[in-house]
Amino acid sequence: MKKLVFFAVLPLSALLYSQVGINNNAPKATLDITAKTTDGSKPEGIIAPRLTGDQIKSADAQYGSDQKGAIVYALAAVSTASTKTANITAEGYYFFDGNLWQKVGLGVDTSVYKGSGSLSGNTVVTQNANTLAFTGTAVNAFSVDDTTFSVDASNNRVGIGTATPSVRLEINNGSTAGAIKITDGTQAVNKVLTSDANGVGSWQYAIMPPGAIIYMATSTVPSGYLECNGAAVSRTTYPELFNLIGTTYGSGDGSTTFNLPDLRGEFVRGWDHGRGLDSGRSLGSLQNHMLQFHEHDIPTPTGGTGSGRAMITDDNGVNQGGNNTLVAGRYYTYNTGPSGNYGPETRPRNVALMPVIRY
Known part of the structure:
Protein backbone atom coordinates (compact mmCIF):
# COMPACT_ATOMS: atom_id res chain seq x y z
CA MET A 1 0.00 0.00 0.00
CA LYS A 2 2.93 2.36 0.74
CA LYS A 3 4.29 1.88 -2.77
CA LEU A 4 0.91 2.77 -4.29
CA VAL A 5 0.72 5.95 -2.25
CA PHE A 6 4.26 6.93 -3.24
CA PHE A 7 3.66 6.61 -6.98
CA ALA A 8 0.34 8.39 -6.65
CA VAL A 9 1.88 11.33 -4.80
CA LEU A 10 5.00 11.56 -7.01
CA PRO A 11 3.29 13.23 -10.03
CA LEU A 12 1.55 15.72 -7.72
CA SER A 13 4.87 16.58 -6.01
CA ALA A 14 6.49 17.15 -9.37
CA LEU A 15 3.68 19.48 -10.46
CA LEU A 16 3.68 21.49 -7.26
CA TYR A 17 7.39 21.92 -6.77
CA SER A 18 8.99 20.98 -10.18
CA GLN A 19 11.35 18.94 -8.00
CA VAL A 20 11.06 15.47 -6.56
CA GLY A 21 12.25 14.37 -3.15
CA ILE A 22 12.52 10.77 -2.07
CA ASN A 23 12.57 10.24 1.68
CA ASN A 24 12.44 14.03 2.13
CA ASN A 25 9.86 16.79 1.65
CA ALA A 26 12.25 19.60 0.69
CA PRO A 27 14.19 18.45 -2.41
CA LYS A 28 17.21 20.51 -3.29
CA ALA A 29 17.44 19.39 -6.92
CA THR A 30 15.25 17.98 -9.67
CA LEU A 31 15.59 14.61 -7.97
CA ASP A 32 16.83 14.53 -4.38
CA ILE A 33 17.11 11.13 -2.72
CA THR A 34 17.75 10.84 0.99
CA ALA A 35 18.97 7.56 2.43
CA LYS A 36 16.17 5.64 4.12
CA THR A 37 18.40 3.83 6.58
CA THR A 38 21.72 4.93 8.02
CA ASP A 39 22.39 2.06 10.41
CA GLY A 40 23.54 -0.33 7.71
CA SER A 41 20.49 -2.53 8.10
CA LYS A 42 19.56 -2.16 4.40
CA PRO A 43 21.43 -1.38 1.21
CA GLU A 44 21.15 2.17 -0.10
CA GLY A 45 21.99 3.68 -3.49
CA ILE A 46 20.75 3.91 -7.05
CA ILE A 47 21.12 1.00 -9.46
CA ALA A 48 21.30 1.87 -13.12
CA PRO A 49 19.98 -0.54 -15.74
CA VAL A 104 32.32 6.92 -16.74
CA GLY A 105 35.49 8.54 -15.44
CA LEU A 106 37.14 8.88 -18.85
CA GLY A 107 34.64 10.78 -20.88
CA VAL A 108 35.29 11.75 -24.49
CA ASP A 109 38.80 13.11 -23.80
CA THR A 110 41.16 10.20 -23.09
CA SER A 111 44.37 12.29 -23.00
CA VAL A 112 46.59 12.40 -19.91
CA TYR A 113 46.19 16.15 -19.58
CA LYS A 114 43.65 18.50 -21.07
CA GLY A 115 46.01 21.42 -20.48
CA SER A 116 49.10 22.56 -18.65
CA GLY A 117 49.34 21.91 -14.95
CA SER A 118 51.64 21.38 -11.98
CA LEU A 119 52.27 18.48 -9.66
CA SER A 120 51.31 19.14 -6.08
CA GLY A 121 53.96 16.77 -4.74
CA ASN A 122 56.36 13.96 -5.54
CA THR A 123 54.71 11.50 -7.90
CA VAL A 124 55.59 7.88 -8.64
CA VAL A 125 54.08 5.93 -11.51
CA THR A 126 54.10 2.20 -10.83
CA GLN A 127 53.96 0.50 -14.21
CA ASN A 128 54.46 -3.12 -13.14
CA ALA A 129 54.16 -5.11 -16.40
CA ASN A 130 52.34 -2.28 -18.17
CA THR A 131 54.01 -0.19 -20.88
CA LEU A 132 54.03 3.58 -21.16
CA ALA A 133 54.38 4.96 -24.67
CA PHE A 134 54.33 8.44 -26.19
CA THR A 135 53.59 9.20 -29.81
CA GLY A 136 54.22 12.46 -31.58
CA THR A 137 55.15 14.13 -34.85
CA ALA A 138 56.74 17.40 -33.68
CA VAL A 139 60.46 18.18 -33.61
CA ASN A 140 60.45 18.82 -29.84
CA ALA A 141 57.62 16.38 -29.16
CA PHE A 142 58.76 15.47 -25.65
CA SER A 143 61.18 17.44 -23.55
CA VAL A 144 62.49 18.10 -20.06
CA ASP A 145 63.15 21.81 -19.54
CA ASP A 146 63.17 22.16 -23.33
CA THR A 147 66.87 21.45 -23.96
CA THR A 148 67.85 19.28 -20.97
CA PHE A 149 66.34 16.33 -22.83
CA SER A 150 64.46 16.53 -26.10
CA VAL A 151 62.86 13.95 -28.39
CA ASP A 152 62.53 14.89 -32.05
CA ALA A 153 59.64 12.63 -33.07
CA SER A 154 59.58 14.12 -36.55
CA ASN A 155 63.11 12.93 -37.42
CA ASN A 156 63.61 10.12 -34.86
CA ARG A 157 66.35 11.99 -32.99
CA VAL A 158 67.26 12.63 -29.36
CA GLY A 159 68.96 15.77 -28.10
CA ILE A 160 70.69 16.45 -24.79
CA GLY A 161 71.45 20.13 -24.40
CA THR A 162 69.58 20.94 -27.60
CA ALA A 163 65.95 20.91 -28.72
CA THR A 164 66.91 20.50 -32.39
CA PRO A 165 69.30 17.53 -32.65
CA SER A 166 70.90 17.17 -36.07
CA VAL A 167 71.82 13.47 -35.76
CA ARG A 168 70.27 10.41 -34.10
CA LEU A 169 71.86 11.37 -30.76
CA GLU A 170 73.34 14.83 -30.20
CA ILE A 171 74.93 15.95 -26.94
CA ASN A 172 75.59 19.67 -26.80
CA ASN A 173 77.55 20.74 -23.75
CA GLY A 174 78.44 24.17 -25.07
CA SER A 175 82.04 25.10 -24.30
CA THR A 176 82.24 22.96 -21.15
CA ALA A 177 84.41 19.85 -21.41
CA GLY A 178 83.16 16.48 -20.26
CA ALA A 179 79.88 16.06 -22.15
CA ILE A 180 80.03 12.26 -21.88
CA LYS A 181 80.83 10.10 -18.86
CA ILE A 182 80.72 6.32 -19.12
CA THR A 183 81.87 4.35 -16.08
CA ASP A 184 82.05 0.60 -16.69
CA GLY A 185 85.33 -0.43 -15.03
CA THR A 186 87.38 -0.09 -18.21
CA GLN A 187 87.74 3.68 -17.96
CA ALA A 188 91.12 5.28 -17.21
CA VAL A 189 93.14 8.39 -17.99
CA ASN A 190 93.88 8.89 -21.72
CA LYS A 191 91.59 6.08 -22.90
CA VAL A 192 89.19 6.47 -25.81
CA LEU A 193 85.83 4.81 -26.41
CA THR A 194 86.08 1.99 -28.96
CA SER A 195 83.82 -0.84 -30.04
CA ASP A 196 84.10 -4.48 -31.00
CA ALA A 197 82.68 -6.04 -34.16
CA ASN A 198 79.21 -6.09 -32.59
CA GLY A 199 79.27 -2.41 -31.67
CA VAL A 200 79.77 -3.04 -27.94
CA GLY A 201 81.77 -0.10 -26.62
CA SER A 202 84.54 -0.08 -24.03
CA TRP A 203 87.38 2.18 -23.02
CA GLN A 204 90.72 1.35 -24.63
CA TYR A 205 94.07 3.05 -24.95
CA ALA A 206 94.43 4.70 -28.31
CA ILE A 207 97.58 4.43 -30.43
CA MET A 208 99.84 5.41 -27.55
CA PRO A 209 99.27 3.76 -24.14
CA PRO A 210 100.89 5.12 -20.96
CA GLY A 211 104.65 4.52 -21.00
CA ALA A 212 104.97 4.81 -24.79
CA ILE A 213 107.79 7.10 -25.94
CA ILE A 214 107.73 9.13 -29.14
CA TYR A 215 110.05 11.76 -30.59
CA MET A 216 108.79 15.26 -31.33
CA ALA A 217 110.06 17.54 -34.09
CA THR A 218 109.22 20.49 -31.85
CA SER A 219 110.27 21.69 -28.42
CA THR A 220 106.64 21.87 -27.27
CA VAL A 221 105.45 18.92 -25.18
CA PRO A 222 102.00 17.78 -26.43
CA SER A 223 99.04 17.28 -24.11
CA GLY A 224 99.11 13.90 -22.38
CA TYR A 225 102.91 13.61 -22.52
CA LEU A 226 105.93 14.54 -20.41
CA GLU A 227 109.45 15.25 -21.64
CA CYS A 228 111.89 12.42 -20.97
CA ASN A 229 114.24 14.64 -18.97
CA GLY A 230 114.66 12.57 -15.80
CA ALA A 231 112.42 14.90 -13.77
CA ALA A 232 110.80 13.76 -10.53
CA VAL A 233 107.01 13.93 -10.93
CA SER A 234 104.04 13.20 -8.66
CA ARG A 235 102.94 9.60 -8.20
CA THR A 236 99.33 10.69 -7.63
CA THR A 237 99.18 13.14 -10.54
CA TYR A 238 100.42 10.49 -12.97
CA PRO A 239 99.16 7.22 -11.41
CA GLU A 240 98.90 5.23 -14.66
CA LEU A 241 102.51 5.95 -15.61
CA PHE A 242 103.76 5.27 -12.09
CA ASN A 243 101.94 1.92 -12.00
CA LEU A 244 103.72 0.97 -15.22
CA ILE A 245 107.33 2.12 -14.73
CA GLY A 246 107.48 2.51 -10.95
CA THR A 247 110.95 3.55 -9.79
CA THR A 248 112.85 1.95 -12.70
CA TYR A 249 114.33 5.32 -13.65
CA GLY A 250 114.58 6.72 -10.13
CA SER A 251 112.50 6.75 -6.95
CA GLY A 252 112.16 10.54 -6.73
CA ASP A 253 111.84 11.58 -3.10
CA GLY A 254 111.13 7.99 -2.14
CA SER A 255 107.46 8.46 -1.31
CA THR A 256 105.49 11.00 -3.35
CA THR A 257 107.45 11.26 -6.61
CA PHE A 258 109.22 9.08 -9.18
CA ASN A 259 111.65 9.83 -11.98
CA LEU A 260 111.04 9.88 -15.70
CA PRO A 261 113.53 8.36 -18.12
CA ASP A 262 116.26 10.85 -19.08
CA LEU A 263 116.86 10.48 -22.82
CA ARG A 264 118.39 13.88 -23.45
CA GLY A 265 121.45 13.39 -25.69
CA GLU A 266 121.09 9.60 -25.53
CA PHE A 267 120.78 6.90 -28.20
CA VAL A 268 118.10 4.29 -27.41
CA ARG A 269 119.02 0.61 -27.74
CA GLY A 270 116.48 -2.20 -27.86
CA TRP A 271 116.40 -4.21 -24.63
CA ASP A 272 118.15 -7.58 -25.18
CA HIS A 273 115.52 -9.45 -23.11
CA GLY A 274 117.32 -12.81 -23.34
CA ARG A 275 118.57 -12.65 -26.95
CA GLY A 276 122.23 -12.59 -25.96
CA LEU A 277 123.52 -9.73 -28.12
CA ASP A 278 123.58 -7.32 -25.19
CA SER A 279 123.29 -9.72 -22.28
CA GLY A 280 123.25 -8.79 -18.63
CA ARG A 281 121.16 -5.66 -19.15
CA SER A 282 118.07 -4.74 -17.18
CA LEU A 283 115.25 -2.70 -18.63
CA GLY A 284 116.01 1.02 -18.38
CA SER A 285 119.69 0.54 -17.47
CA LEU A 286 122.28 3.02 -18.70
CA GLN A 287 125.26 1.79 -20.74
CA ASN A 288 128.40 3.90 -21.20
CA HIS A 289 130.07 4.45 -24.56
CA MET A 290 132.66 1.94 -25.81
CA LEU A 291 134.96 1.32 -28.80
CA GLN A 292 135.21 -2.29 -29.91
CA PHE A 293 138.63 -3.98 -30.29
CA HIS A 294 139.82 -3.65 -33.90
CA GLU A 295 142.92 -3.50 -36.20
CA HIS A 296 144.17 -1.13 -38.84
CA ASP A 297 146.44 -2.17 -41.76
CA ILE A 298 149.53 0.05 -42.37
CA PRO A 299 151.68 0.40 -45.49
CA THR A 300 155.12 -1.22 -46.02
CA PRO A 301 157.82 0.72 -44.12
CA THR A 302 160.09 2.98 -46.14
CA GLY A 303 163.66 1.64 -46.49
CA GLY A 304 162.72 -1.84 -45.46
CA THR A 305 160.82 -4.87 -46.51
CA GLY A 306 157.82 -6.72 -45.15
CA SER A 307 154.57 -5.53 -43.66
CA GLY A 308 153.16 -4.83 -40.25
CA ARG A 309 150.05 -4.13 -38.18
CA ALA A 310 149.38 -1.40 -35.75
CA MET A 311 149.64 -2.49 -32.18
CA ILE A 312 146.46 -2.09 -30.09
CA THR A 313 147.01 -1.46 -26.42
CA ASP A 314 144.74 -1.00 -23.47
CA ASP A 315 144.78 1.85 -20.98
CA ASN A 316 147.84 0.31 -19.30
CA GLY A 317 149.84 -0.04 -22.55
CA VAL A 318 149.43 -3.80 -22.72
CA ASN A 319 149.34 -5.18 -26.25
CA GLN A 320 145.78 -6.34 -27.01
CA GLY A 321 146.38 -7.39 -30.62
CA GLY A 322 148.77 -7.10 -33.53
CA ASN A 323 151.47 -9.72 -33.72
CA ASN A 324 153.89 -7.40 -35.51
CA THR A 325 155.31 -4.60 -33.46
CA LEU A 326 156.63 -1.42 -34.93
CA VAL A 327 160.33 -1.63 -35.80
CA ALA A 328 162.52 1.10 -34.34
CA GLY A 329 164.20 3.34 -36.89
CA ARG A 330 161.69 2.54 -39.61
CA TYR A 331 159.43 5.15 -41.08
CA TYR A 332 155.97 4.72 -42.60
CA THR A 333 154.48 6.94 -45.26
CA TYR A 334 151.07 8.50 -44.73
CA ASN A 335 149.00 11.32 -46.08
CA THR A 336 149.64 14.82 -44.89
CA GLY A 337 146.98 15.13 -42.19
CA PRO A 338 144.00 12.99 -41.27
CA SER A 339 140.72 13.14 -43.21
CA GLY A 340 137.08 12.62 -42.13
CA ASN A 341 135.18 13.72 -38.99
CA TYR A 342 137.09 13.63 -35.72
CA GLY A 343 136.03 14.69 -32.24
CA PRO A 344 135.76 13.78 -28.56
CA GLU A 345 133.09 11.05 -28.98
CA THR A 346 132.14 8.17 -31.21
CA ARG A 347 128.72 8.55 -32.74
CA PRO A 348 126.69 7.79 -35.86
CA ARG A 349 125.09 10.40 -38.03
CA ASN A 350 121.92 11.59 -36.23
CA VAL A 351 119.13 14.14 -35.89
CA ALA A 352 118.20 15.74 -32.57
CA LEU A 353 114.53 15.31 -31.61
CA MET A 354 112.76 15.69 -28.27
CA PRO A 355 111.66 12.39 -26.61
CA VAL A 356 108.37 12.48 -24.69
CA ILE A 357 106.55 9.79 -22.74
CA ARG A 358 102.79 9.18 -22.56
CA TYR A 359 101.38 9.40 -19.04
Missing part, protein backbone atom coordinates in the same frame (compact mmCIF):
# COMPACT_ATOMS: atom_id res chain seq x y z
CA ARG A 50 22.33 -3.53 -15.96
CA LEU A 51 23.04 -4.95 -19.41
CA THR A 52 25.84 -6.83 -21.10
CA GLY A 53 27.84 -5.11 -23.80
CA ASP A 54 26.11 -7.20 -26.44
CA GLN A 55 22.68 -6.24 -25.07
CA ILE A 56 23.60 -2.56 -25.20
CA LYS A 57 24.84 -3.02 -28.78
CA SER A 58 21.59 -4.69 -29.78
CA ALA A 59 19.80 -1.42 -28.96
CA ASP A 60 22.11 0.77 -31.06
CA ALA A 61 19.19 2.01 -33.16
CA GLN A 62 17.38 3.21 -30.03
CA TYR A 63 20.12 5.63 -28.97
CA GLY A 64 20.42 9.04 -30.58
CA SER A 65 20.70 12.66 -29.54
CA ASP A 66 17.57 12.38 -27.42
CA GLN A 67 19.26 9.73 -25.27
CA LYS A 68 22.38 11.82 -24.62
CA GLY A 69 23.34 11.45 -20.95
CA ALA A 70 21.74 8.02 -20.44
CA ILE A 71 23.64 5.85 -17.97
CA VAL A 72 23.84 2.07 -17.88
CA TYR A 73 26.03 -0.49 -16.15
CA ALA A 74 27.73 -2.92 -18.52
CA LEU A 75 28.04 -6.35 -16.97
CA ALA A 76 30.59 -7.43 -19.59
CA ALA A 77 32.49 -6.06 -22.57
CA VAL A 78 30.88 -6.18 -26.00
CA SER A 79 31.93 -9.23 -28.01
CA THR A 80 32.17 -7.54 -31.40
CA ALA A 81 31.96 -3.80 -31.04
CA SER A 82 29.88 -1.49 -33.18
CA THR A 83 30.70 2.17 -33.70
CA LYS A 84 28.61 3.22 -30.71
CA THR A 85 29.86 0.45 -28.39
CA ALA A 86 33.56 0.60 -29.31
CA ASN A 87 34.49 1.84 -25.83
CA ILE A 88 32.65 -0.87 -23.92
CA THR A 89 35.77 -2.95 -23.31
CA ALA A 90 35.21 -3.92 -19.69
CA GLU A 91 32.56 -4.10 -17.00
CA GLY A 92 31.57 -0.74 -15.56
CA TYR A 93 29.37 2.34 -15.83
CA TYR A 94 28.92 3.96 -19.25
CA PHE A 95 27.07 7.02 -20.44
CA PHE A 96 25.86 7.86 -23.92
CA ASP A 97 27.32 11.14 -25.26
CA GLY A 98 24.91 11.38 -28.18
CA ASN A 99 27.17 9.38 -30.51
CA LEU A 100 29.17 6.86 -28.47
CA TRP A 101 29.03 5.07 -25.15
CA GLN A 102 31.80 6.47 -22.95
CA LYS A 103 33.17 4.88 -19.80
